[in-house]
Amino acid sequence: MTNQLELTLAGAKGAKSEPPVSHVPAFLSPRQQALLMAEAADYPFESPEIKVYGKWHPIPRQQVWFADEGCAYRYSSLLISPKPWPHYLMRLKQALEGHCGTGFNGCLVNHYRGGEDAMGFHADDEPELVEDALIAIVCLGATRPLLMRRRLDGLRCRVLLQSGDLLLMHPPMQSTWEHAIPRSQKKLPPRISFTFRNLKPYFHGR
Ligand SMILES: O=C(O)CCC(=O)C(=O)O
Numbered sequence: 401m402t403n404q405l406e407l408t409l410a411g412a413k414g415a416k417s418e419p420p421v422s423h424v425p426a427f428l429s430p431r432q433q434a435l436l437m438a439e440a441a442d443y444p445f446e447s448p449e450i451k452v453y454g455k456w457h458p459i460p461r462q463q464v465w466f467a468d469e470g471c472a473y474r475y476s477s478l479l480i481s482p483k484p485w486p487h488y489l490m491r492l493k494q495a496l497e498g499h500c501g502t503g504f505n506g507c508l509v510n511h512y513r514g515g516e517d518a519m520g521f522h523a524d525d526e527p528e529l530v531e532d533a534l535i536a537i538v539c540l541g542a543t544r545p546l547l548m549r550r551r552l553d554g555l556r557c558r559v560l561l562q563s564g565d566l567l568l569m570h571p572p573m574q575s576t577w578e579h580a581i582p583r584s585q586k587k588l589p590p591r592i593s594f595t596f597r598n599l600k601p602y603f604h605g606r
């Protein structure tokens with residue numbers, strides 16, 4: 401792990417525990433960021449509707465799922481089939497695989513149009529994901545905090561993610577902590593996050 405993690409412990413003073421994440425600031429050069437940002441302008445983003453307490457609502461952000469063949473992803477009650485890898489996203493995947501020494505076969509791209517777009521507390525622990533696999537998040541655009549909350553006692557940590565940063569979530573992050581991108585009252589520019597995952601191919605059949 402890198403020791404560049406900037407965490408603000410908002411929980412018990414002197415708590416020893418930190419979430420199993422590593423923060424790599426400026427993982428992408430300004431040029432790599434510009435190429436990816438331009439490519440993402442043509443991604444087929446959607447805001448699918450999900451059922452919350454019996455009512456259907458569009459998710460408060462946009463997303464698109466790129467993955468290898470056979471890597472469908474179930475999101476709430478929706479089974480999302482994979483779209484083929486765009487050029488610069490594939491280059492980013494390869495760069496990350498070199499950096500992390502592990503493979504990824506899917507990437508959920510999230511588009512937060514402004515401060516009102518957000519993602520609630522959750523863990524990425526769906527059954528089609530390989531257990532104890534690394535999840536890598538690369539972000540572009542607005543600086544936003546990622547909040548982390550320990551399941552055991554609700555201890556909270558926060559890391560500020562800036563354009564070009566990489567955040568790695570190591571096991572057992574998904575079973576011991578939850579994470580969120582909170583809504584902001586401020587008027588913020590758009591943010592895109594690329595979340596690389598490792599799925600069990602053909603989990604949802606052929
Ligand atoms: O946008 C982010 O940085 C986090 C996204 C996330 O947690 C997810 O896609 O599961």
Ligand SMILES: [Fe+2]
Binds near residue numbers: 522523579
């Ligand atoms: Fe997540």
